[in-house]
Amino acid sequence: MSTRRLLNEQIERLWNGGEIELVRRNYRADCVDHMPVPGQQAGLGGMEEVVRAFRTAMPDLRMTLHGTIVNGDRGCDWWTLTGTHTGPLFGREPTGARVEFSGIDMVRTDGERVAELWHVEELLQFEMQLGDLPGGFGAPTEGYAPTDSGPYDPGAGAWTPDPGTLSELERRNLAVAREHIEEIWAKGNEDAARRLYAPDVVDRNPAPGQRAGVDGILDVLGWLREAAPDLRMAIGAYLVEGEWAADRWVMTGTHTGAPLMGLPARGRRFRINGMDVVHIRPDGLIDQVFHVEEFASLRAQIG
Incomplete structure (x- = not known):
């Protein structure tokens, strides 16, 4: 099968x-x-x-x-x-x-x-x-754990497909997918975001009130890093087929900055899992993003 x-x-x-x-x-x-x-x-x-x-x-x-x-x-x-x-x-x-x-x-x-x-x-x-108070599904996450000190290479431990099994397009798209998560989300690189996202990129799972397009995605990137300046990510795996690519990751940080999910900072550590699926156009730009994060767990851990 x-x-x-x-x-x-x-x-x-x-x-x-x-x-x-x-x-x-x-x-x-x-x-x-x-x-x-x-x-x-x-x-x-x-x-x-x-x-x-x-x-x-x-x-x-x-x-x-x-x-x-x-x-x-x-x-x-x-x-x-x-x-x-x-x-x-x-x-x-x-x-x-x-x-x-x-x-x-x-x-x-x-x-x-x-x-x-x-x-x-x-x-x-x-x-x-x-209509529940958020947090009922908020158990602390387990899984692939990033380190919080030493050299920071978010994709060092990631499983990736054998390049020999991929087409030239898929090898290109794997590189785009890696830069997307490792540079934009793991390191907060806004220049990479403006370079990799199509101007009309669609976020299929937007935050409440999120603006459309690249600016809305950058808003989310900004508030996340303002809330947890020490944020780190470790990528567990990448997959790619045709024009689609996916990743899974673990994020850690300390809520010491701006309010996060409506909660004031209390200096609490958090660790959550997430996954992304992106569609990459023939010109190499990302025009669709599906993403899911353990935000119920995050809210329980910081609140």
Whole structure:
């Protein structure tokens, strides 16, 4: 079974179709979920319970799969979930709220089953749509850990596809994707942002009130670094296929500066996971950005 088929079945048959038996069929018994939902039990049983819980809480749940990227035994998908909260969910009583939030998944397979799973969802947005005080999904993150001292090379530990398996276009796009996250977001390089983003770039997951285009993205870059001047990132992996590229990362910092997510600085450390998917035009400019961060966890850690 190909990596792409496993990704497609994860969305279309497991989550949309409710075929819970696919967990045992498509995931190894020792599959590692690197980013479990807070409170999720270990093992395949915990994964089954999460799917069952969301589908019970939202019987009309629907995931729209936007795309997949595959490099050998590594793959990525990105999606948007919609549904109506009509049943209990992790202790939350039904609200009747209509919800919509996005997520990105990455997997490593053994050719037949998923061996490792990474995933980030917009759980802060989900909480706020339910009317909850943000933070219920805010468990501290685990995973690939950057160092906070010594030489700073955000991409040094990243997994990347074998260049020999990539086309000339894909090798170019991998370089663009690396510069995008390592220079703009990991180092705050605004010149790189103005050089790499198309003037009409679309942020598919904008912050509330974010301006359109490059200026809006630079606003977000600015307020994040004003809030955490010591911000650092470590990239865990890159994937690229055709005009699409993806990455996953861990961000650390100390909230000592400007207010962050509406909260005043209390000098608290934070560590969160995130993932990005970008579309790169033939001229090498990024014109679409999908991104998901553990902002529920961030708010819980600093607030």
